[in-house]
Amino acid sequence: MIPHRNRIIRSGSFWSLKGNTSMGSWMWKRLLKYRQLAKDFFCIEVGNGTKTSFWYANWCSLGRIHELLGDGGFINLGIKSDATVADAIRHHRRRNHRAKILNSIESELDKYRDRGCMVADVAKWRKADATFKPFFSSSETWHRLGAKGRE
Incomplete structure (x- = not known):
C-alpha cells in the first residue's frame, strides 16, 4: 500500500x-x-492523535465528523480537510457556534486536549460480539458481513 x-x-x-x-x-x-462496508468495522482509539484523520476516522463518540458536517464542515470549524486529530488539538482555537453539533464537536476536541496523552493511536476492529479490539480477524469479519447481507 x-x-x-x-x-x-x-x-x-x-x-x-x-x-x-x-x-x-x-x-x-x-x-x-468496499470502504462503505469496512467503515462500520473499524475505529480508532486516540492516543496522541498524530495518525488519526480528524474528518474521516471514527475516533469520537459522534462518529465520523465528515459524515456529520459534509464538506461545509471544513469552513465551519476552520480545520483543514487533511488534518489529524493532533493537528486539530494543537492548532484549532475553540469557538462558540450557533449550531449545536459544532459545539458538540468542540467539546469532543476539548476532552482530548485536556488529556494530553503521549501514546500512539490504536486501530480497532469490530469483533463478533460487536466490541472493538486491537486485532483483526478476517474470519469474524467475513461471518459478520455474511450475516449482515442476509438481514
Whole structure:
C-alpha cells in the first residue's frame, strides 16, 4: 500500500478518496469499492492523535465528523480537510457556534486536549460480539458481513 499512498492518496486519507478514480490496480479499486462496508468495522482509539484523520476516522463518540458536517464542515470549524486529530488539538482555537453539533464537536476536541496523552493511536476492529479490539480477524469479519447481507 505504500506506493499507492504516495501516488494516489498523497497527503489525504484513504477514506476521503473519490471512488471513481482511474488510478491504481484492480485490487486498489476493489478496496475503494468496499470502504462503505469496512467503515462500520473499524475505529480508532486516540492516543496522541498524530495518525488519526480528524474528518474521516471514527475516533469520537459522534462518529465520523465528515459524515456529520459534509464538506461545509471544513469552513465551519476552520480545520483543514487533511488534518489529524493532533493537528486539530494543537492548532484549532475553540469557538462558540450557533449550531449545536459544532459545539458538540468542540467539546469532543476539548476532552482530548485536556488529556494530553503521549501514546500512539490504536486501530480497532469490530469483533463478533460487536466490541472493538486491537486485532483483526478476517474470519469474524467475513461471518459478520455474511450475516449482515442476509438481514
